[in-house]
Amino acid sequence: MKCRSVAYVLTAVVCGAGLVACGNDDGGGEDDKTVAGAEPTPARPDTSPSASESARASRPEIELPADVKFSFDWRTGDKLEDEVLADSEQRIAAVEMAIAEQDPVHAAYRFYSEGAAAADSQKYIQSFVDHKARTTGLTRVYDAKVEVDEGPGKARLVYCEDQSKAYNKFLETGKADVSEPGPDSYVLYSSSLTRDAKGVWVTERLLSTRGAAQCRP
Numbered sequence: 001m002k003c004r005s006v007a008y009v010l011t012a013v014v015c016g017a018g019l020v021a022c023g024n025d026d027g028g029g030e031d032d033k034t035v036a037g038a039e040p041t042p043a044r045p046d047t048s049p050s051a052s053e054s055a056r057a058s059r060p061e062i063e064l065p066a067d068v069k070f071s072f073d074w075r076t077g078d079k080l081e082d083e084v085l086a087d088s089e090q091r092i093a094a095v096e097m098a099i100a101e102q103d104p105v106h107a108a109y110r111f112y113s114e115g116a117a118a119a120d121s122q123k124y125i126q127s128f129v130d131h132k133a134r135t136t137g138l139t140r141v142y143d144a145k146v147e148v149d150e151g152p153g154k155a156r157l158v159y160c161e162d163q164s165k166a167y168n169k170f171l172e173t174g175k176a177d178v179s180e181p182g183p184d185s186y187v188l189y190s191s192s193l194t195r196d197a198k199g200v201w202v203t204e205r206l207l208s209t210r211g212a213a214q215c216r217p
Contacts, residue, residue, distance in 0.1 A: 059090070069137070074143070083201060084157055085146065106125070113204075115205070135166055138165040140165075157193060160188055183211040186215035187211075
């Protein structure tokens, strides 16, 4: 069964040695550069167009291993919606950086999340630390639907992830578990966000449904 990640708010799926991801061979490297015609894009240090100068200056630098790649196919052209997407993009990448650096309380992902989302991300990252593993390969993020209430600074985001070319990589051996893609390779996420005093869209809650029909090709 293909399962690179699990919902941040659900009990972890146990696969093989008990990780939250599973597969079975070496891979997930430079061959995984395209998915459905989309080029992977690196995490950007600042993609929020209306953030204040102080928020821009304080944003954490996000740097991922060369073999961890994302393709974010989700800009809408609406200024506020794209701000939400940009900060959500940074949160996603920051969680992956925390996994790569084996730091369950990494400041980068906590800059973009709080409350239940931050707590559940910590548990998710800890599961990789416990098994001395991280992720590798390419994840495609797409089909975003954003609702923004500018007055109170609240937003809701629903999006899909294609994890069919993303796998676990065990740090002691350097080997990645690779399995054939299946329904569980596609995950639907739903998040609630609030805009903080610095203008950053912070994720408060994050739910997921693995194998969601609307995310599968």
